[in-house]
Structure formats: C-alpha cells, structure tokens
Amino acid sequence: ATMSGLEETSNESSELKEDNDFDVEVEGHVEVDYASDPFRLYMFYRDRKEWADLEPVPQDDGPNPVVKIAYSEKFSDVYDYFRALLKKDERSDRAFALTAEAIELNAANYTVWHYRRVLLQALQKDLREEMRYITDIIEEQPKNYQVWHHRRMVVEWLNDPSEELEFIADILSQDAKNYHAWQHRQWVIQEYKLWDNELEFVEKLLEEDVRNNSVWNQRHFVISHTTGYSSPAILDREVQYCLNQIRKAPHNESAWNYLKGILQDRGMSSHPGLLEQVLELKETHCSPYLLAFLVDCYEDALENNNQKETLNRALEVCEYLAQEKDTIRKEYWLFLQRSLESRFGPSAASGEPLADGTEPPAGQQELS
C-alpha cells in the first residue's frame, strides 16, 4: 500500500504481501497456515500462561468503522496484547519481545517503535544488538520512515556513527535514489563531521550513473559545507567538471541544474569563457537544458547591460525551444519570451509600466 506521506518514500504497492489462503479452520478456531507453521508451534498470546495476567485490549472503532482493516486472528491477538502492555506502560522483557512481533506485522506503527525505545532505555538493552536488528529491518523495508528514525535514535544513544556510511552505501547500492538513505547520510555526515571521503563517494556514484540527481545534490552538499564555492579555483573546477559530464551525457538535467545552481548568484554571464563553451556545445551536444541555460545567461547579461543584440538572442532561443527543442513547454517558453521582451525590450526603455505576462494565447487551456 502506498500511503503515509509521499509515494516515493513510503511502502510501494508492489511490496504488498499476498493474501494468505492457507488458514485452516480447526474445531472453531482458525490456525495459522501450514506453510509457515507446519507443526502448529505457534500459540496465540491469549493461550500462553505467562500472559494470563494481562487482559487483552481490542481496537474499538465504534458502530460505524471507516477504512477498517480486516486483521487475521494472529495479527489481532498480537496487537490486543500490545495495547494491553501500552495501557499499563509495562516495562518488561516480555513487552520488549512482543514489540518485535508487532513490528514484524506492521513496521509502520510509530507507537510500537516509540514503546520499544522506551523499553530499550528502561531495560538497558544492548544497543549494539539493536543496531543489528534495525539494520536487518531497514534492508527489508528501506522506504519506511519509522525504521530510519529508530536507527538515528540508536546511533545517537551510542554516539557511534562508525557503521553508517558503509550501511547507507549498501542500501544505496540497491536503490541509488532512496530519499531516506540520502537524508540519513547527510545527517550522519553533518552531525559527526564525516566529510573527508564523501566527495570521493560522490564521484564514484556519478561514474556509475551520471544522471543520478541525488548524487549531484550530494556533491553540492559536500562542497558547500567544506571548501565552499567562493574560491575561483574551486568554482572553475566545478564548472569544468559539469561541462565534462555534459560532453559525456548531454541530455542530463541534473548536470545543467548543478551548473546553473553554482553560478546563478555569482553572475552566470560573467564566468570567463563559459558562454563561448556553451555556444560551442550547442552545435554538437544540444539539449533543452543547454538552451534554457543560454536564456538564463542572456537574462543575466541583460540585467547588467541591456543590449538589443543580447535580447534578440534570448528571444531567438526561446522561440527555438518553444517551436522545436522543448515543445512540451511551448507555452512557457513563449511566456518567458514575452516576459523578457517586456522587461528589456523597447517599451521598457520608454518608461511605461511593465506588463508582467501578457494574455495567454488562445487554445489549449481550460477544458471546461
């Protein structure tokens, strides 16, 4: 099921468990399935004498439940006892053990995780063992918010990040864009100052997939927190790095976004030789991103020095984008064209009030 926040960072539809058709009705009560429990070793909590002191607490949705989930008897039994423990805030080993069962049934239940953390501290449990436990769970369910939060808490309590970078690298090797993994990685690096080898890690991943936007983001994260981009040497190194990646893979929005990102507040049109390099690339390595970058360069130039020739070039590129190279965004490029004309064109010089966006063109809009 794909819920709890945005789709990409929560459980995927494809990971839904199949309906269990193996339950067998024996003498009025349902047994767990043959496949996972062939010798019928599983006993419900309600039948275990060590739990007889506890009164199970069922869920109570009242007379008209909405979005009711039909739990199996096993599931309900575990959670009825979880609710019972919760009510009395019991601090015991049996409670701790039960949280693991509850988590296995639903690892997205944040109350279970919170209660488990309370018990970890109250019972002084072995946190190294907990690290092993949470490692396994994240490997199984890497897009669940609660498991990553739990890991962060344990790492903080241990004050030991030494396993993190390797662990996250492993998760990323399975899904190089897992947002939770990158978020945890940034937290660990920033909290424990583990910057030293991260640029190397970034370069390795960019070699594997130069279009991985998460890795470009990480590049910016590392550099902005270490050397920064103020020094001309670093800035130039990064600009050249970008252009080299673009030569290898021209149709890559991530590289162009990075290039624009590091230059946009430092004067896109003033970086020595850049415009020329981009115009050269336009002949052999053109893309909508290159052309958009050109427009932005021209716009930057116009802001500093409004020249008719520059404006014309900008308008031409917008036209080229709208009509040929990025037609899905045709209306946007035409809008941008009108906007540039309005800001820098002849009517701007006359001192008349600027219209911000002319009327949208006829056609396409509003089906109703």
Add this chain to the structure above:
Amino acid sequence: MLSPLQLEEFEQIDFLRDRHVRFFQRTLQVLPERYASLETTRLTVMFFAVSGLDVLDALDVIDRNNMIEWIYSLQVLPTEDQSNLSRCGFRGSSHIGIPYSVKGPGVLHPYDSGHVAMTYTGLTSLLILGDDLSRVNKQACLAGLKALQLEDGSFCAVPEGSENDIRFIYCAACICYMLDDWSGMDIQKAIEYIRGSMSYDNGFGQGAGLESHGGWTFCAIASLCLMGRLEEALSQRELDRIRRWCIMRQQSGFHGRPNKPVDTCYSFWVGATLELLDVFQYTNYEKNRNYILSTQDRLVGGFAKWPDSHPDPLHAYLGLCGLSLIGEPNLRKVHPALNITQRAFQHLQQLQQTWRDNAGTCT
C-alpha cells in the same frame, strides 16, 4: 476554450467515473490485512476517499453522519485536569485501544496523542462531510500543534518525537488556516525553515541540503500561500526560478525529481504548485491528461502511479485532482493550497465568517 474537435481528441481515453466512485466506496469499507501498514494513517486514507468522492461530486453515496462520528471518536481531548493539552489533536485510528467515544473529557493514557497529519486530515474530512467543527476543541488542537514545532521552525508529527521536516509544516499551516488561528505556530521560524529547504536548483527538499522534490516543493509553496506570505518570503527572482524548476518536471505527466520516472501523484503536487505560481496554464494539458488516464485501472477503478500497476487511494485521489486542475469535465475544482474542493473551501469560509461574527462567544 477547446474547439469541439480538440475536445473529441481529448476524450479518446475515457474517464471511468463510476469505477472511481466504487473504488472510493470500497476503500471506506474494509481493506484486507495486507494494508496493515496503513493502520496508523487510516484517517488520511479516509480523507483521500472522501475528498475524492467530493471531487467526483458523489458524496451522496456515503453516510456522512456516521463518518463524522467516527472522525470525532479519533479526537484526543483534554483530560479532566487538562494535563495532556500538549498532546491533543486527532489520532490516525483506534490502534492504541482507547474505548470509542465522541465526547470528552479525554481518557488519560500514557501513549495517547494526536498526529499532525491526522489532525489536518481529520479537520479537512469533517469540512468535506459538511460538519461545522463545533465539536472540535480548537484550543486543544492548537496547543497540541504548538508543542510539535522545533527550534529550527520545522514540526514533528507527534509529541513523543518523530522525524521532523517540511511535510509537517504544511500540515500545521493547513490546521492553522482552517481554524483561522495562527497562534499554533511560529510563522517566522517556519518561513526560515522553508527558505532553508530551497535547493541550489531552486526546488525544495525535505529540509536544508536535501534533494529538491515535487512533494516538498508543494509543501513549501502551499504553506507560504496559506500563511499569506508567499511574496514576502520569496523574491520575484526566486519565484521565477522556482517556476522554472517546477515546469521542467513535466515529461508527459510529471515526475518528482530530475531524471526520475513520472508518477501520477505529481500531476497534483507539481501541478498545484504551478497553479499557485500562476503558470500552470503554460503546461501541456493533453500530455498530462493522457499520462494520468494511462494509469487508470479500468477494472477496479482508481489510479496507480504508473500504467499497469496496482491502484491505491492516494494515487486515485491525486490523479483526480490532477485532472481537475486541467479542467476535466464533471470534476469539481480543487483549492490548490488546501487540497479540498472549492465547494468544501466555501463551506469553510462561511464557517469562519460565522466564527468571526460570534467572536466573544467561544467554544
């Protein structure tokens, strides 16, 4: 306006309204055990279904009053001694085991507290169902909300602690907006966190330094709009850059991050953001519509993130909202910041007018 010929071409993929109505009806009834991971967020699932039915103008198929009662049973109310005020709000479900009750005082329980996303979807669901929020303890909700905001301006989801990020700022902004009371949050700090989440590429990440993403960009912009601070928090230059980042997300439908595959839900997250920034009109409606409809499940109804994938309530709802944004016939218009129909929004506005008129006689 489209010409009749264009309309005809558009309608080639047909929109199966009745299937979607039934999809949401089934969602509101019983889900199989494999949906267990949704237990603590059942209220949000209800919101998707109920708001989805509203967009379809099909709320008449459900029993509104029964649903309203169920939502109120999820309210965490103050106990007799009011010692739990900072934990008030709405629960996602009955999973903690509190006995069913629609009125106070609250029950003292060591682990019972509201969840910011449930308070948000609880309130919106009540509004959509036509409730007047008179049984909502607004002051308690706001106290619970306040307790969730951190020094850096972001919010946690629950008072026991959780991850903190821009999603919960959005939930908080919706709550304050609906209750017409911003005392539940420090707006300035929230704005600072939002600004700090802006990436070098001009989209917004979940927090500072994180990769920009369509969902978080929606949370950022929609929050600022609800606060009425969009142009105060962001310069015209920044807004233009954000517009560019968003509009580049369209591939056919929309994706959430550069170089990622498209996904139906981003037709709303990014589409609504573009609408709030006044440039949705410059997107390609036909390609967007074709993509969304390619993810329609013709058998069971609903929409999935990709074609030939299982539909789910979130994508079903946001797919509809995506279609509503482009003006699909027979779908209600959606308020792009609050993510409810304009009809439900008008109901809210009327309620708020009543509250202002009655100011002095508080609940």
